[in-house]
Amino acid sequence: MSGCPYGGGQPGTAPDAVPTVSAQGDAPASRMSRRGLLALAGVGGAGALAGVAAGLLSQDALAAVAAPAEAGTNDVVPFHGAIQAGITTAAQDRLHMAAFDVITEDRAALIKLLKDWTAAAEAMSQGRETGTTGAVNGPYDAPPEDTGEAMGLSAGKLTVTFAFGAGLFEKDGKVRFGLDGRRPDALIDLPHFPGDDLQPNRSGGDIIVQACADDPQVAVHAIRNLARIGFGTVRVRWSQLGFGRTSSTSRSQQTPRNLFGFKDGTNNLKAEDTDLLNEHVWAGPGTRDGEAWMQGGSYLVARRIRMHIEIWDRTSLREQEGLIGRTKSEGSPLSGGKEFTAPDFAIKGKDGEPLIGMDAHVRLAHADQNDGVRMLRRGYNYTDGSDGLGHLDAGLFFVAFVKDPRTHYVPMQMAMAKEDTLALEYLKHTGSALAAVPPGVQPGGFIGEGLFT
Numbered sequence: 025m026s027g028c029p030y031g032g033g034q035p036g037t038a039p040d041a042v043p044t045v046s047a048q049g050d051a052p053a054s055r056m057s058r059r060g061l062l063a064l065a066g067v068g069g070a071g072a073l074a075g076v077a078a079g080l081l082s083q084d085a086l087a088a089v090a091a092p093a094e095a096g097t098n099d100v101v102p103f104h105g106a107i108q109a110g111i112t113t114a115a116q117d118r119l120h121m122a123a124f125d126v127i128t129e130d131r132a133a134l135i136k137l138l139k140d141w142t143a144a145a146e147a148m149s150q151g152r153e154t155g156t157t158g159a160v161n162g163p164y165d166a167p168p169e170d171t172g173e174a175m176g177l178s179a180g181k182l183t184v185t186f187a188f189g190a191g192l193f194e195k196d197g198k199v200r201f202g203l204d205g206r207r208p209d210a211l212i213d214l215p216h217f218p219g220d221d222l223q224p225n226r227s228g229g230d231i232i233v234q235a236c237a238d239d240p241q242v243a244v245h246a247i248r249n250l251a252r253i254g255f256g257t258v259r260v261r262w263s264q265l266g267f268g269r270t271s272s273t274s275r276s277q278q279t280p281r282n283l284f285g286f287k288d289g290t291n292n293l294k295a296e297d298t299d300l301l302n303e304h305v306w307a308g309p310g311t312r313d314g315e316a317w318m319q320g321g322s323y324l325v326a327r328r329i330r331m332h333i334e335i336w337d338r339t340s341l342r343e344q345e346g347l348i349g350r351t352k353s354e355g356s357p358l359s360g361g362k363e364f365t366a367p368d369f370a371i372k373g374k375d376g377e378p379l380i381g382m383d384a385h386v387r388l389a390h391a392d393q394n395d396g397v398r399m400l401r402r403g404y405n406y407t408d409g410s411d412g413l414g415h416l417d418a419g420l421f422f423v424a425f426v427k428d429p430r431t432h433y434v435p436m437q438m439a440m441a442k443e444d445t446l447a448l449e450y451l452k453h454t455g456s457a458l459a460a461v462p463p464g465v466q467p468g469g470f471i472g473e474g475l476f477t
Contacts, residue, residue, distance in 0.1 A: 099178040103146045105464040106320055110183030111425050112295040114274040116236040119266030119404040120243040123229025123457060124258040131201040135476055137257045141250055142470040151179030154249050173245050180242035184235050186471045187324045187459030191230040205314040210428045211460045217441040226328055226455030229261045266404025266421045283331055283405050283418055286348050287355035290363055293400040304398045305425050317474035320463035322425040325433050328455030331419035336450055347446045349386030383445045397432045399424040429458055
């Protein structure tokens, strides 16, 4: 995908399952409902990240992660920790992402909302209902504190990840919420890339919330209740449902396929790659005092990429593989080997042309062609019905976490938008957002607390 490297894989084959992702602290069992406790029955506690040192998460902290649970044994991803859940967490099956515009200028109201959202996200990630009375135990003549559609369901490995867009810091040339000098330099306005057909109602947003879960109803329930809690303070700008993850964030997961039928994200960073995560994903404290709150955070890039499905389906297998640079069956690079064999861009065929074409997606997305920069992807497939002309409105909802979008996203996307034939002929970017992801929440704190301190 444009902006989503199939990439050259790690040398060798995928290793056996190793302890992975959830890099958050243990959930406090004393606050769980009976449903949440049942979900944790018979399960050992997940590891906790130790903290942040010298602007980088330590090796020991990133290694202290929970091994992938067997089905039905552990549906809870701990909410608290040095980093937010939903980044290095093993990618779940479903996504519901929403962007909110803050419609108040009251700083105290915004902070209260973030505190209320933190409490609700913590509860829902443990499989509990929101509020003190939940869906059915409050006053009979008052609206319930939880919408109720997740009653009887497990936590579904729900993670809720928050990020702040540029509009939270300033809008229409005016500083908001007393955050003068607090907007990180890396939180840029993304440039207009060649071929972009961005729709305002699918782009931007003051606060971005990513809810991922193995149960779509659990993910929808999370966003729905945050929107309900935020009524009068925020309003939904756009939202996107996703299914069938298009990347793996742990070596315990197989490489999935996108709607073009190809394995996607072979060369994605994994939770086990602690050194590479420090180098390419986790943000440092920045160069200004006002950016210190981002230490241990990251930057979220979201792009809604529509695929021209009908045109692709009439394209020969030879051309499809040439455009990607990998085989459709195994995901092997056209230069030879298996899926995780590093592609050899120098090998030429009998005609003297490179086996992996100069305009192949794999070549243009590979780290070797992009000053060595990499990213952690968490994208999903989507289908949003048809466009009224008999064409599917379907494609990839690209999500990535990077250390700095100026170095780790913009140059690569600009090059691919100009040179990648796949992007030029088969893809169209219709939505876009960039947001700063603050570090994780400690017990008793709230999301983005460092920004407002």
